[in-house]
Amino acid sequence: MRLGIYLLFIGSVWCQPLPTLIDEALRGSPEIAAARQRYEGARLRPSQASALADPTVSLGYTSNGGFWPAAGIGTDPTSNIGFMVTQELPFPGKRRLRAEVAGAEADAEQQAYDAVRLSVVSRLKQAYHELHHAMVAAEYVRKDQAILRDILRITEARYTTGHAAQQDVFKAQAQYAIFETQAVRFDGEKAAKEAAIVALLGRAPGGHIEAVGEMTPGELGASLEELLAAARTDSPVLARERKMIDRAQLKTNLAVKDKMPDYALSGGYFNQGGIVPMWQFRIDVKLPAWHKQKQDVAIRERRAGEAEAQASATAARRAIEASIQQEFATATAARKLTDLYQDSVLPQSRLALESSLVSYRTGSTDFLAVFSNFMTTVEYELMYHEEVMRLHVAKARIEEMTGREF
Numbered sequence: 001m002r003l004g005i006y007l008l009f010i011g012s013v014w015c016q017p018l019p020t021l022i023d024e025a026l027r028g029s030p031e032i033a034a035a036r037q038r039y040e041g042a043r044l045r046p047s048q049a050s051a052l053a054d055p056t057v058s059l060g061y062t063s064n065g066g067f068w069p070a071a072g073i074g075t076d077p078t079s080n081i082g083f084m085v086t087q088e089l090p091f092p093g094k095r096r097l098r099a100e101v102a103g104a105e106a107d108a109e110q111q112a113y114d115a116v117r118l119s120v121v122s123r124l125k126q127a128y129h130e131l132h133h134a135m136v137a138a139e140y141v142r143k144d145q146a147i148l149r150d151i152l153r154i155t156e157a158r159y160t161t162g163h164a165a166q167q168d169v170f171k172a173q174a175q176y177a178i179f180e181t182q183a184v185r186f187d188g189e190k191a192a193k194e195a196a197i198v199a200l201l202g203r204a205p206g207g208h209i210e211a212v213g214e215m216t217p218g219e220l221g222a223s224l225e226e227l228l229a230a231a232r233t234d235s236p237v238l239a240r241e242r243k244m245i246d247r248a249q250l251k252t253n254l255a256v257k258d259k260m261p262d263y264a265l266s267g268g269y270f271n272q273g274g275i276v277p278m279w280q281f282r283i284d285v286k287l288p289a290w291h292k293q294k295q296d297v298a299i300r301e302r303r304a305g306e307a308e309a310q311a312s313a314t315a316a317r318r319a320i321e322a323s324i325q326q327e328f329a330t331a332t333a334a335r336k337l338t339d340l341y342q343d344s345v346l347p348q349s350r351l352a353l354e355s356s357l358v359s360y361r362t363g364s365t366d367f368l369a370v371f372s373n374f375m376t377t378v379e380y381e382l383m384y385h386e387e388v389m390r391l392h393v394a395k396a397r398i399e400e401m402t403g404r405e406f
Contacts, residue, residue, distance in 0.1 A: 018128050025120055025201050033202075042106040050099035060081075062079055073271070091260035094258070129389050129393055134186045141186065152176065217335060217342075217387075217388050220332070220391075227398060227402055231317075231321065232317070235401060245309045251305065255295065255301075256299055259288055264283070265281075320401050327397045346384060349373065
């Protein structure tokens with residue numbers, strides 16, 4: 001069975017692998033749905049922007065000898081009843097530029113939609129790995145409590161025979177209580193991450209989600225140079241900034257074109273009764289007489305908008321590059337640390353703990369040595385899994401910024 005369609009439901013607990021949750025989020029996330037509708041709406045703007053203004057139809061009459069319609073018609077050459085149709089027309093090229101401006105805005109909305117999809121998936125991955133860490137950490141604490149309970153029983157038995165100090169018993173009991181507080185904290189983190197995942201999926205509040213399977217460190221799968229190159233070409237955030245530059249340049253071209261005059265064509269028919277009908281045609285031209293206060297100022301404003309779009313794109317690129325470098329450093333360090341913990345630190349600390357436990361049972365070592373080895377092992381186990389989580393969270397953030405899955 002493919003992992004993407006694997007689903008297990010037990011009571012009110014949904015045990016789902018990450019790919020299944022991602023598919024559900026892409027279908028049901030309200031954030032993605034809203035972004036998709038914004039993009040669909042933006043796609044409808046170019047045709048509106050390039051459309052002609054609605055024509056004007058004028059109906060009227062001219063009367064002589066009275067104010068009522070048709071007074072004097074047929075006898076007075078200035079009396080008539082008729083209509084005129086007027087169509088405003090922009091200077092050639094303006095409609096095309098307006099459509100291109102709206103098209104660039106629609107392209108920018110498409111990139112924004114892609115960015116929202118990546119953001120939802122990235123946050124879902126981060127919350128899922130953090131949920132998994134909270135679950136595993138809680139399990140570690142429960143397991144460590146069981147081990148500590150055995151140590152406590154041995155210590156209490158040695159205390160009753162005079163071979164252990166009372167403070168050893170108190171120390172073990174205090175650590176047992178501390179483990180309980182840690183378990184409560186991890187359970188709280190688990191509930192918080194479940195709520196975050198449910199919201200990202202678009203589900204109604206309630207129910208529980210269990211992360212399934214072991215979480216292995218894995219590999220990042222790309223060098224820093226490859227990640228930066230991928231961001232420059234595939235990041236929807238940077239692609240949107242480039243579309244905004246195109247939009248600003250087109251708006252400047254349109255502002256320059258606005259210095260050219262628009263015009264209106266009018267034609268009409270007038271009935272004069274028994275006299276020959278009258279036809280009329282007229283062209284009205286709007287002269288940009290006040291261009292120094294209007295069109296020239298608009299051009300300067302649009303050029304300032306171009307410079308702003310360029311600066312905004314540069315700032316976005318620098319910010320993403322810096323964030324990628326930071327997350328890459330985090331992921332690289334986490335990967336090295338997981339190897340160290342897995343290959344040497346954890347095996348050695350577990351061997352030291354097992355050896356000290358055997359010696360403590362036989363009375364050949366003291367409580368402090370056992371307790372120190374035990375707490376070291378507990379700390380390293382939690383640190384190992386935390387580094388695994390850090391690696392996966394960093395990878396999820398990098399994927400959002402680069403637009404690629406590594």
